[in-house]
Amino acid sequence: MTTPAPSALDNARAAAGPAPAHQGYRAYGYLEPGVDYQHFDLAAEVGRVPAYDGGLSPEEAHRVVRIMRDEIVISLHEHAIVLPEDEASIRRYNRTGRQRTGYEGLAHSGLTAVVDNFMAGASCVTSQHGWKWDDMIYALGFRLADLAKQDYVVHATSVQDILDAKANGRLALVAGFECSTMIENELDRLDMLYGFGVRQLGIAYSQSNMLGSGLAEKGDAGLTAFGRRAVARMNKLGMLIDISHSGDRTSLDVIEQSEVPVMITHAGARAVWPIPRLKPDEVIIACAERGGLIGLEAAPHTTLSPDHPVHTLESVMDHFQYCVDLVGIDHVTFGPDTMFGDHVAVHRTYAGNYAQKEEGRLDHPQVEYVDGLENPGESFWNITGWLVRHGYSDDEITKVLGGNTLRVLNQVW
Template identity: 85%
Template sequence: MTDTSPAAAYDGYRAYSYLKAGTDYQEFALAAEVGRVPAYDGGLGPEERARVARLLEENIVISLHEHAVVLPEDPEQIRRYNRTGRQRTAYEGLAHSGLTAVVDNFMAGASCVTSQHGWKWDDMIYALGFRLADLAKQDFVVHATTVQDIRDAKAAGRIALIAGLECATMIENELDRIDMLYGFGVRQMGIAYSQANMLGSGLSERSDAGLTHFGRRAVERMNKLGMAIDISHCGDRTGLEVIEESSVPVMITHAGARAVWPIARLKTDEVIKACAERGGVIGIEAAPHTTLSEAHPHHSLESFMDHFQYCVDLVGVDHVTFGPDTMFGDHVAVHRTYAGNYAHKDEGRLEHPLVEYVDGVENPGESFHNITGWLVRHGYSDADIAKVLGGNTLRVLEAVWRSGDDER
């Protein structure tokens, strides 16, 4: 267990506290942002804990994929809560995280305001607009659109929030909507979320026809704007074709290695290597029952880090980072709630213990303390820890976001 004291710059602000709960918006009893589950015991000694604290203090630490929101305490309220479109940013939880920056993916696919099926343009605008309005009413979490914003947040002891979306389904066949999203401050977007769309195929489809003609135009537009591309939920062929089509590095923001645990949600060696060869990174994810391993089939930090170690051995430490894909509340309940919407092929066919949460990587407030502790305990150097905690991601963001400036 390492020190998770709140950042000094956090003043106690709570989401939408500039409004009156129950009058201006629907009120829900929310999950605890700190201490909802027992703290992870990483078995660190005093010197190791001190080193973890120093590494988090000295380095830019970026989570490549999260949903930094608080869920309702009652899991039965999740769909009702998301239908309001007004998810609550977890300011208190983030204040304990040790993060410099977080790529927040806004629960847009679950913001079923106008439809039960998600990924509608209006629903995404609700999710994005409400959250960004709330961010503008406080000054601890800063909406970041440039690398300098991330560096400035670090210098000020604040957290930079990078707006991301897991797929581009809601742009339909409107290429200019990518420009609109960029104008709203979105700086990272996925191609497809499991199901096929106008751009390409998702990983849940039985066949993968690859990147469409419209998808190629969308990749080109994202390159011109300087918007990072994510292929985490793409089918294998679609992901490979995105990597080939893009003029800048592509990200696998949250996945693991299929060679370690053979489910479609994770990536083949071919896709991971292609991403790395073009300068990209893979963020290891921890959504419940994804990054398991034969050595650690009970999903925890240990199985999660089995995927990290495999990817480091496969493509090198310069191309691996972390995108835990967590939130504050019952993530397993979210999967149950939306299982009919976003089922992945092959999921559940492998025998493994079911968990209520992923021990050690349960929420954005605790994950990077425990990840750093694991790296320290397993003999990683300060230089390599700096790379995987944020340096690798920062390098790719500098290349991708600058590409939009170079177009001008």
């Protein structure tokens, strides 16, 4: 098979090179694999799939590199870990609790900061089902111990940490979890998570919990009395609240209850592709009216569109354009929800754990990966290229790449 010629963006990125601050550290490099922890052959962090060709001219490609170099670029939702190469090993790998941060891939990402949600709901260390308290602490503790052994990725707990990372050529990692199921009925566990360095927390992950309903439920009773207390505590702590996987009624209740903006960190518009995983206009508008944001996601087979039913960057940008028209560019950003390795295989592996509602599912072609948004190291280069090619100004691009997120974090944290 003939290898395609490098695109203009490929050439411009190659000239820019990876982040100089990355010195080649690999996850758990301070330990001996096979002795101190279980070894797995991991997926490639760079070049696992063919590079996306955004059709940029050399001039446009150089503009992309300039923007990515000069501006604050924040991914609102990722899982910046490396998966095993063998799909059959994914669950066994996650059950060790010791997922590997993709330092090499992140060094090629152009990101200033990433809100990393740790895949802790997939860890299943102490049971076959996720979101147990001990499992979350395994996932958080192992990853943060590893971060402490290198000096390229920094654990960020404030806006100043993000700004300092940019100034110092580092990448800031913000620790988050996609749901609050593991706090059970213990409000003080929110304080403990904050003390451990968690700065973003979802309400529910598809299934209901003590706080409210998830989007997989047939009925949604909204935020519970305990959920209202939890929202108030997160406000007092300064913890960003995410409603991406919450039911519609619960999402609206959280938006109303919170004293500061909340975020839909990774979703899309149900009006564009009518599946329960995506958000209705009512929720997107309410979130924006209270100052919050929606981050457009790219988890396989979610943010599709009638014009682009084969899931690619183009499908996702149809949701972007719709949301910009709906609530304005000041309330839209990106949370691609990607990882290093086979994301589709992860969905196959955990299909029985976190089933979504099937009503409204549409037939569409299956993809092996989302072209243009395959992993955290590639996504924002291609997003920025798309914005450049479609005539967005530097000011508009700066907002959606990170400026909008910084504005909200300054209010919340």
